[in-house]
Structure formats: C-alpha cells, structure tokens
Amino acid sequence: MYHINKIFALALIVLLTGCSIGGEKKIKIFSVEKPREKLDYPMPTALQLEDLKWIIITSKNAEEVFKKLEEAGIDPVLFGLTDKDYQLLSKNFARIRQKLQETNNLLEEYKKYYEPEEQK
C-alpha cells in the first residue's frame, strides 16, 4: 500500500509538471534590409556648339556687306535683329546657360547626397 502511494504521488507530480518541461520551440523571424538598386546614370555629355558669325549691317555698309556675301558664294540674305533685340537675345542666352548650370548643379548635389562615394 505504501509503495502504491509513493507511485501515486510521483505520478501526480509528473502529471502536474509534465507540460511545463521543454515547451514549444519559438520561431525566429529575421528581416534583412536590402538596399535599393542604384540608378547610376552617367552625367549628361557636354554640349559642343557650332561657331557662328555676326554681321552688323547699317544703311551705310549694306551694299558692301551684300556684295561680299555674293562674292563669297553666300546667299545675299541676312536674318536681322535690332540692337535692342540683340541685347534681349544675349540676356536670354545667359538665362538659358544659367538654368543649364543650375540644373546640372542640382543633379550633382542630389547624387552626392543620395549616393555618397562610400556607398558606391
């Protein structure tokens, strides 16, 4: 009887603690950050512009200018601008050049900020 009680007591302990031994295995989830692929466009190629020649034509030299054009085998026709329009054209070109420079500069700054050298 005494042994039966002992066995009963041990069975009771095992019954009570059995579920807490070992336990379920935990699932581990890892998140690995993958950096975004670089766009890596090359910088735009520089412009190479053609040379052009300005001819000033006044009422005094008009005949001479057209004669020279004919002698050189060039059509005796000129596309004209007044002095004021010439000034405006110069300023317009300066503004276009500045916008080009500003845009290129912004592009470089963006590239420097978002793709610094050590990340390349």
Next chain:
Amino acid sequence: MFGQIKMVITILLIAGIAGAGMYVMKLRSDNAILKANQHKLETAITEQNKVLEKQKEDFTAILESNKKLNVLINTFKKDLQDLDKRFTKKNRDIGKLAIDRTKAIERIINKGGVNAKRCIELASGAEHTEAELKATKKSEINPECPALANPSYVPYQ
C-alpha cells in the same frame, strides 16, 4: 491512521519541493527575459545614437548644399547685371556705336558670341581647358561667365 498522515505529509513535502523547483525555474526564465530585454534596450539606444549622428551629418550636408546653391544663384544675378552693364554703361547705346564703329563692334560681338558659346558648353558639363583654369587676370578671363569659366579668377574690388 498514522500511515495516512505520513502519506499526506510526504505528498505535501514532494509537492513543496516540486513547487520550489518550478519557482526557481520561473525565476531563471524571468531573469533570461530581463537580460534579453536589457540587451535589446542597449542595442536600441546604440541604434538611436547612430540615427541621430546620421541625421546631424545629413543636416550639415543639406546646409552646405543650400549654401553652395545660394552662392551660385547670386553669381547668376551678378553675371546678368554685368551683361546689362556692358550694354548700358555710361548711357552707352550699342546701336549708335555699331553705326559709328561698325567693324569694331562686329569684332566685339563675335568675340562675345564665342565666349557665350563656351559658357554654355561649360554649363553643360564640358571640361575646363588649362588656360581657363589658370586665368587670374581680367584680360585672360571669359567675361561672359568668369565664375564658371575661370575658377582661379578673383574679381578686383
């Protein structure tokens, strides 16, 4: 009777020991969790410090970039003013000058055109020539865009 009391005491004793064991196990598990939490907190603090440091660096880079762009925009304004001055300085009338000194003005305008063309090429990313980089005198520079074409040139005050 005595046997039953003994059995109850034995059961209580065994249950007590088992309970104590489980309690110790629970304490150990709690301790492990607390240690893990502590480690996580320390890691989080380090990460936060790194983020703050990076933010500081970014702010400095942004300020630097803004400064550069502001300098560039001011240079643009000055270049435009200089161009305007060249046409209107001392009530200059380029039309009248062209009538009086046609050849000379034609030469000046053509030279200006070549310079302006070079400025556009440089603005689009063309490489500077050796002469452009070395130019320090007013006679050597490209007057259409000195800041862009001649980085070594310091304008006279």
